[in-house]
Amino acid sequence: xxxxxxxxxxxxxxxxxxxxxxxxxxxxxxxxxxxxxxxxxxxxxxxxxxxxxxxxxxxxxxxxxxxxxxxxxxxxxxxxxxxxxxxxxxxxxxxxxxxxxxxxxxxxxxxxxxxxxxxxxxxxxxxxxxxxxxxxxxxxxxxxxxxxxxxxxxxxxxxxxxxxxxxxxxxxxxxxxxxxxxxxxxxxxxxxxxxxxxxxxxxxxxxxxxxxxxxxxxxxxxxxxxxxxxxxxxxxxxxxxxxxxxxxxxxxxxxxxxxxxxxx
Amino acid sequence: xxxxxxxxxxxxxxxxxxxxxxxxxxxxxxxxxxxxxxxxxxxxxxxxxxxxxxxxxxxxxxxxxxxxxxxxxxxxxxxxxxxxxxxxxxxxxxxxxxxxxxxxxxxxxxxxxxxxxxxxxxxxxxxxxxxxxxxxxxxxxxxxxxxxxxxxxxxxxxxxxxxxxxxxxxxxxxxxxxxxxxxxxxxxxxxxxxxxxxxxxxxxxxxxxxxxxxxxxxxxxxxxxxxxxxxxxxxxxxxxxxxxxxxxxxxxxxxxxxxxxxxx
Amino acid sequence: xxxxxxxxxxxxxxxxxxxxxxxxxxxxxxxxxxxxxxxxxxxxxxxxxxxxxxxxxxxxxxxxxxxxxxxxxxxxxxxxxxxxxxxxxxxxxxxxxxxxxxxxxxxxxxxxxxxxxxxxxxxxxxxxxxxxxxxxxxxxxxxxxxxxxxxxxxxxxxxxxxxxxxxxxxxxxxxxxxxxxxxxxxxxxxxxxxxxxxxxxxxxxxxxxxxxxxxxxxxxxxxxxxxxxxxxxxxxxxxxxxxxxxxxxxxxxxxxxxxxxxxx
Numbered sequence: 001x002x003x004x005x006x007x008x009x010x011x012x013x014x015x016x017x018x019x020x021x022x023x024x025x026x027x028x029x030x031x032x033x034x035x036x037x038x039x040x041x042x043x044x045x046x047x048x049x050x051x052x053x054x055x056x057x058x059x060x061x062x063x064x065x066x067x068x069x070x071x072x073x074x075x076x077x078x079x080x081x082x083x084x085x086x087x088x089x090x091x092x093x094x095x096x097x098x099x100x101x102x103x104x105x106x107x108x109x110x111x112x113x114x115x116x117x118x119x120x121x122x123x124x125x126x127x128x129x130x131x132x133x134x135x136x137x138x139x140x141x142x143x144x145x146x147x148x149x150x151x152x153x154x155x156x157x158x159x160x161x162x163x164x165x166x167x168x169x170x171x172x173x174x175x176x177x178x179x180x181x182x183x184x185x186x187x188x189x190x191x192x193x194x195x196x197x198x199x200x201x202x203x204x205x206x207x208x209x210x211x212x213x214x215x216x217x218x219x220x221x222x223x224x225x226x227x228x229x230x231x232x233x234x235x236x237x238x239x240x241x242x243x244x245x246x247x248x249x250x251x252x253x254x255x256x257x258x259x260x261x262x263x264x
Numbered sequence: 265x266x267x268x269x270x271x272x273x274x275x276x277x278x279x280x281x282x283x284x285x286x287x288x289x290x291x292x293x294x295x296x297x298x299x300x301x302x303x304x305x306x307x308x309x310x311x312x313x314x315x316x317x318x319x320x321x322x323x324x325x326x327x328x329x330x331x332x333x334x335x336x337x338x339x340x341x342x343x344x345x346x347x348x349x350x351x352x353x354x355x356x357x358x359x360x361x362x363x364x365x366x367x368x369x370x371x372x373x374x375x376x377x378x379x380x381x382x383x384x385x386x387x388x389x390x391x392x393x394x395x396x397x398x399x400x401x402x403x404x405x406x407x408x409x410x411x412x413x414x415x416x417x418x419x420x421x422x423x424x425x426x427x428x429x430x431x432x433x434x435x436x437x438x439x440x441x442x443x444x445x446x447x448x449x450x451x452x453x454x455x456x457x458x459x460x461x462x463x464x465x466x467x468x469x470x471x472x473x474x475x476x477x478x479x480x481x482x483x484x485x486x487x488x489x490x491x492x493x494x495x496x497x498x499x500x501x502x503x504x505x506x507x508x509x510x511x512x513x514x515x516x517x518x519x520x521x522x523x524x525x526x527x528x
Numbered sequence: 529x530x531x532x533x534x535x536x537x538x539x540x541x542x543x544x545x546x547x548x549x550x551x552x553x554x555x556x557x558x559x560x561x562x563x564x565x566x567x568x569x570x571x572x573x574x575x576x577x578x579x580x581x582x583x584x585x586x587x588x589x590x591x592x593x594x595x596x597x598x599x600x601x602x603x604x605x606x607x608x609x610x611x612x613x614x615x616x617x618x619x620x621x622x623x624x625x626x627x628x629x630x631x632x633x634x635x636x637x638x639x640x641x642x643x644x645x646x647x648x649x650x651x652x653x654x655x656x657x658x659x660x661x662x663x664x665x666x667x668x669x670x671x672x673x674x675x676x677x678x679x680x681x682x683x684x685x686x687x688x689x690x691x692x693x694x695x696x697x698x699x700x701x702x703x704x705x706x707x708x709x710x711x712x713x714x715x716x717x718x719x720x721x722x723x724x725x726x727x728x729x730x731x732x733x734x735x736x737x738x739x740x741x742x743x744x745x746x747x748x749x750x751x752x753x754x755x756x757x758x759x760x761x762x763x764x765x766x767x768x769x770x771x772x773x774x775x776x777x778x779x780x781x782x783x784x785x786x787x788x789x790x791x792x
Binding site: 287288289290292293329330331332333359362363364365366453454455456457499500501502504505 | 569571573775777
Binding site: 024027028031032035036041042043044045046047048049052053056070240241242243244245246248249 | 551552553554556557593594595596597623626627628629630717718719720721763764765766768769
């Protein structure tokens with residue numbers, strides 16, 4: 001998995017501008033995560049500036065966490081613009097399966113343009129496939145590792161995007177090959193927006209790598225940072241601060257050394 | 265005050281889903297506070313998904329901190345749905361008394377449905393009773409402990425809800441009995457959204473206790489966490505991080521040992 | 529630069545109420561920065577309460593970071609109300625130059641009322657002067673110290689406001705005299721919203737000083753806090769928490785001792 005180190009090197013050299021249309025809860029966190037790892041975040045949702053902002057950005061992150069009618073309009077415009085301009089897009093279907101509005105919005109965005117990567121938990125990705133997810137808010141339901149692996153592959157094939165189903169073990173598939181990423185730490189479940197941060201960081205890597213490599217690199221980078229943070233801080237508030245420290249401190253060498261990625 | 269420990273035990277066992285319609289400033293903080301203590305937060309305000317979200321939630325938190333016309337509509341829908349579905353609701357009338365819009369919005373929400381608990385500072389609760397609060401933004405004005413105790417009782421009787429008037433000493437009343445909670449730390453006044461976090465945590469306890477016990481348990485849990493955090497970090501930024509640590513670390517035994525609750 | 533210490537003393541004595549209409553990303557951070565240094569923040573944007581809120585506030589902060597049509601309407605109302613009521617206003621033209629909407633909104637707000645201080649980076653202030661800024665999101669472009677100094681003076685003369693062009697060295701001008709502030713730390717570039725925090729703190733100082741002194745005092749206070757924070761925490765997440773600690777801990781004496789301000 002040498003490419004993970006190389007991807008981080010490229011990210012820091014390019015310092016990509018990542019345009020985020022994301023939810024209110026995590027805006028600050030995702031901006032800080034992007035800055036810490038070495039990217040440059042911008043947040044913009046006004047219909048009157050979407051196209052200009054997409055055109056200067058290196059990647060687009062769409063997160064439907066606190067959507068409403070006006071934001072959906074902005075997201076649609078942004079996805080269309082990105083497709084037209086050939087900018088990579090990562091979609092985080094937060095809460096798909098919990099309400100019809102979220103499932104249908106995520107589906108519409110997928111149908112509307114070229115989505116490079118979709119990252120969600122088991123319940124959310126299941127809901128996109130029309131299976132009755134047991135999504136309970138933004139939490140994942142019970143499922144086996146095998147289920148998650150198959151889900152990633154099936155969703156990737158269906159949507160023509162790389163799909164990352166994250167959980168205790170993450171599965172990333174481009175429809176043909178599926179990888180398991182076994183890094184991470186359980187404290188990530190005690191801080192809000194950690195899935196959204198992983199998605200935002202995927203956006204940064206999409207500016208320098210193809211969708212499969214970008215997706216794996218983002219999960220390894222984020223989760224290795226979490227592992228190191230947990231060694232210094234075993235409780236959620238302090239862990240959260242240290243997480244940004246380690247997104248800044250991780251090196252290509254550290255990622256290569258600690259990456260636990262295997263082909264399924 | 266054995267029930268405070270029991271309440272925390274139940275909360276962590278149930279891991280209630282708490283639906284928040286809250287202000288932009290504190291969304292991240294209240295989500296993190298709920299996760300740290302052991303609940304599961306969800307934020308959703310779109311008119312098209314309010315009823316579905318309320319129906320899967322265990323409790324509803326309404327906070328009017330950065331309201332506008334569109335959010336007020338969402339709040340009204342949510343309070344109506346919660347009343348119809350029998351879900352407990354806690355209301356935080358942030359800034360009532362500072363502007364007519366805030367006072368009238370809080371009053372309309374109270375009239376619209378069953379509010380289990382109202383938590384505010386002295387100025388905010390006074391304003392709801394039509395007394396000219398000297399609310400200065402979200403700060404509390406000067407008042408005696410006796411005033412606050414009487415205010416809690418009077419407001420509870422008037423609105424038919426448990427009312428918590430928080431300040432240096434908190435007073436919680438169900439109209440018949442009033443309790444004083446004397447935990448807490450002055451650094452809470454140097455971090456934004458700490459009142460809102462107390463309200464959100466009240467929502468989590470409402471999923472497992474009656475309104476009076478939930479309200480007292482939430483204040484004790486939050487304020488004991490603050491006391492412990494202040495022992496480790498005497499300045500606001502570090503204190504803030506440690507506050508989440510301690511919401512995670514508090515135990516039923518610690519709460520029972522440190523609770524300073526007395527019947528007035 | 530004795531006045532910097534005196535300004536902090538006055539700020540803490542008055543505890544000014546600072547009304548912020550700002551962007552979603554930094555609302556929490558700017559509220560916490562204001563509380564930590566000793567001011568009292570309020571956030572309100574509803575058209576129906578803008579005038580009341582401006583009337584009880586001591587200063588107004590306008591930040592266009594995540595603007596859209598509805599927020600622009602609120603900002604316009606607020607600037608008009610502040611001008612009519614004689615309240616000082618600081619404007620942060622976040623992202624001016626990146627999109628036409630941002631540049632034109634900032635310009636309209638400047639034309640609409642009395643803006644006491646405009647604080648932005650080189651690209652943003654250049655864009656307001658109609659020079660093609662190379663604004664890349666919210667990052668600053670390359671420029672010399674001399675360019676920045678001249679830009680501050682030219683913008684100040686043009687708009688009749690004190691203008692602060694912040695960067696590695698900050699330049700603050702009232703059109704006649706220009707000062708350089710050389711405090712600060714590079715980690716400020718790895719935390720989102722640090723420029724916005726400097727602007728919000730400028731709002732707090734505007735409640736107790738004239739625009740030139742307020743602007744210089746705010747930059748010195750914020751940047752000395754950053755220097756002290758960086759001594760304790762060399763990475764962005766921990767640094768961010770310590771930044772609030774030091775906004776709370778800085779004293780008038782410390783500011784006078786460490787201020788690096790010179791007349792250009």
